[in-house]
Amino acid sequence: MSSGKTLGEVLRDQGVSRRGFLKFCTAMASMMALPPGSVAAVAAALEKARRPSVIWLSFQECTGCTESLTRSHTPTLEGLILGQVSLDYHHTLQAASGTAAEHARMQAMKENHGKYLVVVDGSLPLGNPGYSTIAGISNVEMLKETVEGAAAVIAVGSCAAFGGIPMAQPNPTGAVSVSQIVKDRPVVNVPGCPPIPVVITGVLAHFLTFGGLPELDELGRPLAFYGDTIHDRCYRRPFYDQGLFAESFDDEGARKGWCLFKVGCKGPVTHNACATTKWNDGTSFPIESGHGCLGCSEPNFWDAGSFYKPLSAPTGTINQVAAGAALGGVAAGAAVAWHNRKIRGEARAKHEPVTLDDLEKSS
16 A cells, blocks of 8 residues: 655665666656756656555456556556555555455555555547456446546546547447546556556556646647657658668568568557557567557557558659659658648647648658
């Protein structure tokens, strides 16, 4: 259960040195996209922060989001549980089961009324309450009961944020997202299938540091992690600007690491931090492994068509773009890049996706 100690006191009890604490604060500031000068302010806030109680609810999901969390490298899961938050209820990670588990949830709600966070992964079935239950309680009933005294709700994963795969057509369970049920509490969406682990913990760290939720976009996603498209930060972006594309997964372009746009990469329309934060302790991300982005952090990605057809191909043919860039060299590539940045900037301002017909139409 959540103790009355501040985070600074907890860390000192665990033998964490001042130097180690400042290193931790630097990592937190970096994750939250704060300037280096903010580290001292983060340290002062964390020193005084109380450990918030977190209740984690898993509904129609595959446990992939929890698997992602357990691979969080900064901070570690152990650090997250013991040092930053009091994870008072989690079906998969808690030792208690049955009546004891439900008692832990109710006790956490009572002792931390108005202050605890509710983290949800998975969508909610409305077609029939019996499609998904926990301890005999339907998912919708448990969510409404639990969020009643919560400070905020964090919808982790595309299923909780947007309905995800359970809501894909024909949506047999009548699945809906968390925000379609919760209307009287702030909801932060952390989409992805699964979401990047350090993004999950980064949102929790922001709440711990500032005592509130991060700035969100119009889809309820934290701007610090979802403010740019994967394409904006992709290391293959210069090849796109020059019109150099892989035509298949085993051609010369693929071997040279050219842009995967023509084999279906959804990076240009997908907002996420994969290209900067990466996965597996910052080792890599799908595009770096040679596969295009699937767009899993965008709504309805499963129903958006083939993963291997480009959504944002130019209206002519993409070969014309490549040929034009080859003939025009760097100047043409720069012009195309300028045009696309302009289109994306306008789309971002309106929060509209860049579509097939938008990119390079006038290039």
